[in-house]
Amino acid sequence: MSTSVHPAHPHIPVGPHVLDNPAWAALTGPHARFAERVGRAARYPVDVSPFTALSDPDDPRAWDDLAALVGPGNLTAANGVTRPPDGWQVVESGQGVQLVDTALHAEPAPEAVRLGLDDVPEVLDLIARTRPGPFLPRTVELGTYLGIRRGGRLVAMAGERLRPPGWTEISAVCTDPDHRGQGLATRLVRAVAAGIRERGDTPFLHASAANTTAIRLYESIGFTLRRRTSFLLVRAPGGEG
Incomplete structure (x- = not known):
């Protein structure tokens, strides 16, 4: 799959790109030594960073793996996600920029x-x-x-x-x-x-x-x-x- 570029700044890649899912790319790449992982979900140790990551936020199987990773009823951060699957409760939400x-x-x-x-x-x-x-x-x-x-x-x-x-x-x-x-x-x-x-x-x-x-x-x-x-x-x- 090809990667397009930013119209005003040709050296800025726009999706699909590693920066579209940076926590997953880090935890399965240069930061793999920190990764706690179940299948399609990964996270940093809880005293290192609150980041968790899904291989594909649109894949229900990744959310199942995340549930197994964090444990029933526990809180976790989810970045780059606008709406989790049924059964997950949104406690807080916010908007950011990259x-x-x-x-x-x-x-x-x-x-x-x-x-x-x-x-x-x-x-x-x-x-x-x-x-x-x-x-x-x-x-x-x-x-x-x-x-x-x-x-x-x-x-x-x-x-x-x-x-x-x-x-x-x-x-x-x-x-x-x-x-x-x-x-x-x-x-x-x-x-x-x-x-x-x-x-x-x-x-x-x-x-x-x-x-x-x-x-x-x-x-x-x-x-x-x-x-x-x-x-x-x-x-x-x-x-x-």
Whole structure:
């Protein structure tokens, strides 16, 4: 099956493409070592990432496998899905956007430091203050996470999350409210992107469709909207009583 291209940016592929189902592509590719899998469904360990993935969201058999993977009555995230099959309960829903690097100026940030497992308490504290999205105790194992400190305190960070073949997602971009307006997030995004490009991947990212400020920032530094996405929090069938 051939892949078409973005009409305004010919180097942006549009579906069918690996970025149409990036969590599945990551869990069956570069992140396979993290995968917990039942047939046509896979997920990251619950202390690494909330992402679960289906080989084909339109395949009822994949949903059956997901139900077996997560267990009766349990909650799980479902990305790129607008409506689950009968028996699944939608608990929360939202809309997002996927942007890809088309003109980003990537460069290292000399002040940035690599964050690891020893930094997790400090990272989780920053996440709690800024709420950029889900971040768990082992999320730092997914890729390179960089931070900037002021007075010894972590005040900004960004890192790598999903890694489908040929692509790496930039995620957890956040800055302490007291240190915004200094360009820290932009510097960290450029630095993370520089590392991604060094290994031959292309950066991409996701944002809430409601976060227009972040979307404008990403577009201003060289990202282009590829597609709109949806995400659900769903409850698996069964488990009553």
